[in-house]
Amino acid sequence: MIDRHNSDLVLIVDDVPDNLSVLHDALDEFGYTVLVATNGEQALQRAAQALPDIILLDALMPGLDGFEVARRLKADPATSTIPIVFMTGLTETEHVLSAFQAGGIDYVTKPIRPMEVLARIAAHVQGARERRQARNALDAFGHATLSVRAADGRVLWQTPLARQMLLAHEVGDGQQLGEAVLDWLQAQAVVHATGGRPQALTLARHGKRLTVALHEASAASGGASGGEDEWLLVMSEASDESTIEALGLAFRLTAREAEVLYWVVQGKTNRDIGEILGTSPRTVHKHLEHVFEKLGVETRTAAAGLAMARVRQLAATR
Template sequence: MLESTEEQRPVVLVVDDAPSSLGMLCDTLEGEGYTVLVARDGDSALQRLELVAPDAILLDAVMPGLSGFDTCRQIKANPVMAHIPVIFMTGLSETPHVLEGFACGGVDYVVKPLRAQEVVARLHTHTRNARMTRLAREAVDVAGFGVVLVDARGRVAWRSPQAALWLQGAAGGAQPGRLPDAVYAALEDGSDEVLLALAGVQLSVRNMGRVGIGETMLLLEQRGANAASPSRLANAALTPRETEVLSWLAKGKTNRDIGDILGMSHRTVNKHLEHIFEKLGVETRAAAAALATGHVF
């Protein structure tokens, strides 16, 4: 059973046109520490998602009106909801159906009749992984930067909360899911940095190179009209993983805490910190944390 207070109970949205048949599953989920919300079709599920962001979604594939597959596509197309893990639970067991479930953004596929404890085990794993991923990605904003991942087609694959906030004012006629044209022009020219005008300030967009399969990482930093030269932190060229470690360090986490959050051993955390200290030119955790939180020595 999950250990959680009433305020911290994870929320799961169950979407099925016959929720009464899922009574045992819902009872099991409640008993395992989840708060369960129910929607009878895809449209009502999307309406609920405008009001609450659950930790996970259990989604039937075949429903009146909007299918589960199309519902999942709409969820994943919305950056606000895209991080929510979707687990299909359906009677469709043919390989094409399973493949479509994953292609539209699902993280798992369970065939009915359901085995409640199996669903709970899968749900718990995906919920935990999604939370750790979200926390790790949001950590990059601590240092005052934003991060955007762009896929091979130029589409925004992921953006940190700070990046999303800044880019709201930098759309400049860009199509949904894409960056302003000036960014793509700079990338094609091989430029390492492009500046975007944003209501009296500038947004620096730096190309950090390839990460993962076919994705490019862009580091965003807001600069005022009288911005000073890039900070020591900006010039340190930290790797994405080193940035995550430094961000959690700035939050006061111990090496063991950081290891648990990022899924690595505390020895690996120590090695990352050694590289961070060397790149920043500091010798202590306090000095590195001070740089990350914007303090000047």
């Protein structure tokens, strides 16, 4: 188990033992916790397991070279925000450009000068820490945030809470948005482009509501790629579980009938409810017929009135 309480963690990736030794000793002396990897595959594995604060990455290694390692790290949301400083003996423009295009934030040339490396690490680790703290602060206030590409739903970065919500509501796998959220995002991108006001998406699962909203102030802001296809989404979660359960018990409804009645009270149409619950408007209509029968009413307004009265009664007794 790595103790990171009082120090930043640096992963050094180099296939030359002498380089590893020099850097390890210098970093250790200045109080960093150091991990090493001697090839690309090992680097990917250790980065995913330890999530270092920064990676020093040799550009040219046998097998999986540093450029490919960087591309894979940046493609994985779990490691995409880790700063990568390339170490290379190649100073030609094409190699420097390759380093930045692969996701590097900086580079140092060999032979390595430890004091230069230490200065660059300190600057980049501080910046990464500030960005991480900002994202964690969003989570602390319940605002799960992620950046995605509208074209294909690729998750570019996400806060820990955002990843948790995506998985819990089954609307993404942490790397890709699910179809329902992606369809919504692409539609709202069109609305935004034509000067309209984007609408939030609400989905329900097991008595919990997930609301996904487009952060208009940061939409189309460019991001790392400079394109207008990257969007900042903010997700929040609320629980209706206790109210839905109470409605089910009060009127002897099935779990799905209670959910349908709950959303009728919220003023949602059958189409809206179908989208929220992941079913068709026709199925919602069938459930609603059963609800009317059990409540002894004939209209949505009457059903909503009975349900609202019950909800107020429950609130008064809490």
